[in-house]
Amino acid sequence: MGSPSTNTFSSLDSNGFTNDSKMVIDFIAEYYKNIENYPVQSQVKPGYLLTKLPDTAPYCPESLEDVLKDVTDSIIPGLTHWQSPNFFAYFQSNASTAGFVGEMLCTGLNVVGFSWIASPAATELESTVMDWMGKMLKLPSTFLFSGNGGGVLHGSTCEAIVCTLxxxxxxxxxNIGAENIAKLVVYASDQTHSTLLKGVKLVGIPSSNFRCLSTSFSSEFSLSPQSVEDAIENDIKAGYVPLFLCATVGTTACGAVDPVMDLGKIARKYNLWFHIDAAYAGSACICPEFRHYLDGIELADSLSMNPHKWLLTNMDCCCLWVQQPRLLIESLSSNPEFLKNNATNLMFHIRSHVNLAKRFESLVANDSRFEVVVPRRFSLVCFRLKHNDACKASELNRKLLAAVNESGRAFMTHSVVGGLFIIRCAVGSTLIEERHVDDLWKLIQEKAADLSKKLVPLENE
Amino acid sequence: MGSPSTNTFSSLDSNGFTNDSKMVIDFIAEYYKNIENYPVQSQVKPGYLLTKLPDTAPYCPESLEDVLKDVTDSIIPGLTHWQSPNFFAYFQSNASTAGFVGEMLCTGLNVVGFSWIASPAATELESTVMDWMGKMLKLPSTFLFSGNGGGVLHGSTCEAIVCTLxxxxxxxxxNIGAENIAKLVVYASDQTHSTLLKGVKLVGIPSSNFRCLSTSFSSEFSLSPQSVEDAIENDIKAGYVPLFLCATVGTTACGAVDPVMDLGKIARKYNLWFHIDAAYAGSACICPEFRHYLDGIELADSLSMNPHKWLLTNMDCCCLWVQQPRLLIESLSSNPEFLKNNATNLMFHIRSHVNLAKRFESLVANDSRFEVVVPRRFSLVCFRLKHNDACKASELNRKLLAAVNESGRAFMTHSVVGGLFIIRCAVGSTLIEERHVDDLWKLIQEKAADLSKKLVPLENE
Structure with a gap:
């Protein structure tokens, strides 16, 4: 047995660390320089990586140059480029230099913060930052540590929902005994993110106790307070115990906003836990012109939003605030005024995306072949090619979206709301400029024209 | 409304990215160079950070120089230095250059991998790496994707446990109906990590249905198969439904190992889900001389281990493998031979820590004032100052540990097993060398000598 006093491989020596890390910085910077040259949506076929990598982990270390060559040759082709300014698909995931260097510091110091003493700075910085963020959103002070509320940083909305449930x-x-868990009922709209149902099942509530309430065009896909109240009354009559109501501010499919105030009143009336999922649009609420979407938040027990979506924070980051139920009665809000009329950088960031979405919306609205399907509120534009025949309209838009995405020049996704197939243009890349929106619109028009040519024979079928 | 076409702040421009990132690399490298100069355990008082940071987030951006100065002045004093070679406290959390640059690539590309098409490389690389890691542990092929099993990368054991439960x-x-959830019972030893009970509660099983079975010195704190079987029989008679058995390979308090094979047989007999928590010691099982601790793994339904503890992976990373229950009957193991007699770097890394722990163990054993309390198996040495009076022994060792930690020169933690207060010396820093172990031992001897001087009057009280 040899001497254990020195490592034969230096896994963390200072010079190697510096050199290797800087090489990776250059690699990432080069990636961003070239990001518009890649097809936005990955064009590989399932299983592509199996043929490129060995069956077992390498026995011996490889040089970083070789590793980065593997990343270039094997990994980058399999990436969908979330940071591309031509990415208009799922809600964005904003990278930024600030987010990146923050993550580097966190990863580099590699601190574990499971208790205060495990690293006091970790616990205390989390509390401080949660209060900062809560103040930017003008949350009632009862949601802040400084107001006897508080919060926690999670990785995802799913974690926040599970803890809240x-x-x-x-x-x-x-109050009612653990044996009655199968009587608990959870309410939300059919536009609610599927993570809620996942959370319901995870905490042991039968999925048959999840009331997925219908929404429609007439309410712009927001949850009707009356439908919630009716469902609660029915459940009580049937011997169930209404537990939890989730409202969404900015739904995934079409950016709908549930009426927080009215739903909150119902939640109070029936003593339900009231959660607000503002994963995407919560970021916009730092701007005074959007803050009204959170009006009524004092009636909520909890609120979650994801800075990794729209606040320049690299993955993962979900803020969850919880208000002590006993403190809810006095819905006092200090509503600090510090952000009023103060266009901070983050507000600029939000507004520039909203303005670009407005620009895109007006491009769509001015082309008589198209229609905006659901009113735009934030940076998501839901649109489609018009067609009198509903089935053919879906087919047409499905083909249009496929043609756009297959070009590799931009990436959008779709959704189905009210039975309609719609195309979702989610504006939100950190790197986006006006020209990317204009190019996207030209691309859409070009593909729509191709399609209408091809469709002439189809129409005669 | 101004033009939205350009950002007034460049949140991700390539030059700024490169310059800022390299400044942070230099900062982190400097931190590692100086890491031995900091008190290992943070010496701040609770609330220290509140006085150092403003009440609200800064309105305007600050230079990175200023931010790093804040990190130096406000954050570093609040850190417990997990990467210090004088950190012998909780199980280690190994940083490495490879782990760091991997995390940089992941964060820098900022890919979101919630579905295959969201980024094919993310999904496929995860599967490939899980199979690589499974092969390094010589798991039966039924745990691998290539053998119709599979796995997933989680952030923590808690997540893995919750999903498994x-x-x-x-x-x-x-089979028995959702309304019977309160009849389900979970079994583990009193040495099991508290995350299991947390998981039990999270998935809706009453905490009163968690059987925390006693262990003792006589079995070196391993779970007695007979006690499990007795508990199961009692529960069945009482109308409960035995559900889940968790065995631990390398417990937190004293590194105990539960008998996987014998417990697995009981789990099969009563049709319980059998999980192996090898969060810490699982890493050691890549070395042939430790692999026997996983013998019987073919009887398990699932296994978790944390590369972020002992395999040079920066936070967070927990591997969870799951075997399809229907495939358990044929416990075929391909047991690839590729690692035999092949001292890879990772094995060297594990063994160097184990050797340093052995060295420390022999230093303790050769000093008649001390005793090794629980046999060392991996890199954790549980020891104490001897004393005939049990109460005084605890008091004495508590004081010794406090004196060592307050010196700032090293950091260990304690545990209580079999009613005894023990000191845990967990060897595992990436940066550790023989001299750090020797210095630790000198420090302990010095503080023990101080204490015995001070204790003379106490003894007369």
């Missing part, structure tokens, strides 16, 4: 469940089961 | 719960509830 468990807290709500246990609050109620303490 | 939910899968087990649903498999059983499908």
């Amino acid at each position: 468990a807290a709500a469940r246990d609050r109620t089961l303490r | 939910a899968a087990a719960r649903d498999r059983t509830l499908r």
Whole structure:
């Protein structure tokens, strides 16, 4: 047995660390320089990587140059380029230099923060930053640590939802007994993110107790308070125990906003836990002109939003604030005024995306072949090619979207709301400029024209 | 409304990215150079950061120089230095250059991988790496994607446990009905990590249905198969439904190992889901001389281990493998031979820590004032100052540990097993050398000597 006193490989020596890390910085910077040259949506076929990588981990270390060559040859072709300014698909995931260097510091110091003493700075910085963020959103002080509320940084909305559901469940089961868990009922709209149902199942509530309430064009796909109240009354009559109501500010499919105030009143009336999922649009609420979408937040027990979507924070980051139920009665809000009339950089960032989405919306609206399907509120534009025949309209738009995405020049996704196939243009790349929106519109028009030529024979079928 | 075509602040321009990022690399490299100069355990008082940071987020951007100065002045004093070679406290959290640059690539490309098309490389690389890691551990092929098993990368054992418990719960509830969730019972030893009880509660199983079975010195704190079987029989008689058995390979408090094979047989007999938590010691099992601790793994339904503890992976990374229950009957293991007699770097890394722990163990054993309390198996040495009076022994060792930690020269933690207060010396810093272990031992001896001087009057009290 040899001497254990020195490592034969230096896994963390200072010079190697510096040289290797800087090589990776240059690699990433080069990636961003070239990002518009890649097809936005990856064009590989399932299983592509299996043929490129060995069956077992390499036995011996490889040089970083070789590793980066592998990344270039094997990984980059399999990436969908979320940071491309031509990415208009899922809600954005904003990278930024600030987000990146923050993550580097966190990863580089490699601190573990499971308790205060495990690293006091980790715990205390989390509390401080949660209060900062809460103040930017003008949350009632009861959601802040400084107001006896508080919050926690999660990786995803799913984690936030699971913790919130468990807290709500246990609050109620303490009164009615653990054996009654299968009586608990959760309410949300059919536009709610699927992560809620996942959370419901994870915490042990039967999925048959999830009331997925219908929405429609008439309410712009927002959840009707009356439908919630009706469902609650029915459940009570049937012997169920209404537990949890989730409202969404900025739904995934079409950016709909549930009426927080009215839903909150119902939640109070029936003593439900009331959660606001503002994963995407919560970021916009730092701007005074969007803050009204959170009006009524004082009636909520909890609120979650994801800085990794629209606030320049690299993955992963979800803020969850929780208000002590006993403190809800006094819905006092200090509503600090510090952000009024103060166009900070983050507000500029949000507004530039909203303005670009408005620009795109007006391009769509001015072309009689197209229609904006759901009113735009934030940076998501839901549109489609018009067609009198509903089935053919879906087919047509599906083909249009495929043609755009297959070009590799831009990437959007679709959704189905109210039975209609719609195209989602989600504006939000950190790198986006006006020209990317204009190019996207030209691309869409070009593909629509191709399609209408091809469709002439189809129309005669 | 101004033109939205250009950002007034460049949140991701290539030059700024490169310059700022390289400045942070230099900062982190400097931190590692100086890491031994900081007190290992943070010496700040609770709330220290509140006085150092403003009440609200800064309105305007600050230069990176100023931000890094804040990190130096406000954050670093609040860190417990997990990467210090004098950190012998909780199980290690190994940073490495490879781990860091991997995280940089992941963060820099900022890819979101929630579905295959969201970024094919993310999904496929995860599968490939899980199979690589499974082969390094010589898992039966039924745990690998290539053998119709599979796995997933989580952030923590808690996530892995929650998912596993939910899968087990649903498999059983499908047979007995969702309304019987409060009858499900989970078994583990009193040495099991508290994350299991947390998971049990999170998935909706009453905490009163968690059987925390006693262990003792006589079995070196491993879980007795007989006690598990007795508990199961009692529960069945009482109308409960035994659900889940968790075995630990390398417990947190004292590094104990539960008998996987014998427990697995009981799990099969009563049709329980059998999970192996090898968060810490799983890494060691890539070395042939430790692999026997996983013998019987073919009887398990799932296995988790954390590369972020002992395999040079920066936070966070927990591997969870799951075997399809229907495939368990044929416990065929391809047991690839490729690692035999092949001292890879990772094995060297593990063994160098184990050797340093052995060295420390022999230093303790050769000093008649001390005793090794629980046999060392991996890199954790559990020891204490001897004393005939049990109460005084605890007091004495508590004081010794406090004196060592308050010196700032090293950091260890404690545990209580079998009613004894023990000091845990967990060897595992990436930067550790023989001299750090020797210095630790000198420090302990010095503080023990101080204490015995001070204790003379105490003894007369």
